[in-house]
Amino acid sequence: MKILVTGGAGFIGSHLVDAYIEQGHDVVVLDDLSTGKTSNINPKARVVVADVNTNVLDELMAKERFDVVNHHAAHMELRASLLKPLHDANVNVLGSIRLLNAARETGVRHVVLASTTAIYGAQVQFPADESHPIAPLSPYGASKYSMELYAEYFRRVHQLSVTSLRYSTVYGPRQNPHGESGVVAIFLERFIDGRQATIHGDGEQTRDYVHVHDVVAANMLASQHKLNDVYVVASNTEVSVNELVRLMRQTITIPIDVVHGPKVKGDAPRTLCCADKLTNHTGWRPSIGIEQGIATTAAWFIRTKVK
Ligand SMILES: NC(=O)c1ccc[n+]([C@@H]2O[C@H](COP(=O)([O-])OP(=O)(O)OC[C@H]3O[C@@H](n4cnc5c(N)ncnc54)[C@H](O)[C@@H]3O)[C@@H](O)[C@H]2O)c1
Numbered sequence: 001m002k003i004l005v006t007g008g009a010g011f012i013g014s015h016l017v018d019a020y021i022e023q024g025h026d027v028v029v030l031d032d033l034s035t036g037k038t039s040n041i042n043p044k045a046r047v048v049v050a051d052v053n054t055n056v057l058d059e060l061m062a063k064e065r066f067d068v069v070n071h072h073a074a075h076m077e078l079r080a081s082l083l084k085p086l087h088d089a090n091v092n093v094l095g096s097i098r099l100l101n102a103a104r105e106t107g108v109r110h111v112v113l114a115s116t117t118a119i120y121g122a123q124v125q126f127p128a129d130e131s132h133p134i135a136p137l138s139p140y141g142a143s144k145y146s147m148e149l150y151a152e153y154f155r156r157v158h159q160l161s162v163t164s165l166r167y168s169t170v171y172g173p174r175q176n177p178h179g180e181s182g183v184v185a186i187f188l189e190r191f192i193d194g195r196q197a198t199i200h201g202d203g204e205q206t207r208d209y210v211h212v213h214d215v216v217a218a219n220m221l222a223s224q225h226k227l228n229d230v231y232v233v234a235s236n237t238e239v240s241v242n243e244l245v246r247l248m249r250q251t252i253t254i255p256i257d258v259v260h261g262p263k264v265k266g267d268a269p270r271t272l273c274c275a276d277k278l279t280n281h282t283g284w285r286p287s288i289g290i291e292q293g294i295a296t297t298a299a300w301f302i303r304t305k306v307k
Helices: 009-022 055-065 077-081 085-105 138-157 183-192 214-226 240-249 276-282 290-306
Strands: 004-005 026-031 047-048 068-071 110-116 162-167 169-171 199-202 209-211 230-233 258-261
Touching: 004 009, 004 055, 009 026, 009 068, 009 214, 026 055, 055 085, 068 085, 068 214, 077 085, 077 138, 085 110, 085 138, 110 138, 110 214, 138 162, 162 214, 169 214, 183 199, 183 240, 183 290, 199 240, 209 214, 209 290, 214 230, 214 276, 230 276, 240 290
Parallel strands: 004 026, 004 068, 026 047, 068 110, 110 162, 162 230, 169 209, 199 258
Antiparallel strands: none
């Protein structure tokens, strides 16, 4: 199949490109390299450096007539979105509408969208599945839910086949340690550099961490089965920041220096999600537990730092 991966130079997108290429597909990456890196991109992929919300996307899709479009390009700095909601909407809402419309016009057989459980805001049901109330606390969350609503419109009115995958907190090799989210990457980078990491609050806040390889597997199933619905992709477990640090101590031999700082306003105390719908429909299950995931991710960060 001919597949377009937007955001294919980024953390999750670049792993998707590898997996599609491994399956023998012809892959084109569209990425503006704002946070992604060319070194992440599989050399067998063709690359277009452009903003997703421009004519370049329309022209590319009209010319290539993709079978599958996997949309991972996004502005995803949650706290930055509080300061710059307009930029967020431009990429995450308008860029997504442009992509969905071009998919409809060019006969794309299936679209996969990267959404997020951040659309739930502060969780009120544990674990959270697809029926959790939507209550985003950031423009980022609002923009991602808006993308899902447009997908629903294209699905209903234009019969476009679209899967929205709501990820919990994704971690693994190639995650950008310079962003504001991605505590695993941020902490590992700091420890490897011999710097101190700050735990906001008492460190007992939890997240549902899902490994990028499991996220890739969910995307492969979505593309293959044309799931055409909304699915949570999560590990169904919660891990505190203190527990993460303990696992890092157990895994890496370099000194681990942490300090507790003030709690971040609006930081959710608990996140625990449930991917049973995806499991029931496809057999997908998270395969990498947090201990193994932290060990292999730490090994990757150490290896790439040494190079
Ligand atoms: N990492 C997580 O924990 C997580 C959780 C939920 C959802 N998501 C979603 O997954 C997707 C990928 O996230 P990631 O963690 O790999 O982030 P990332 O920043 O590593 O990847 C995003 C990629 O999109 C590119 N990009 C950004 N704006 C663009 C634009 N206007 N035009 C073209 N390319 C653009 C960036 O250069 C980058 O390569 C995003 O849509 C994000 O909202 C991620």
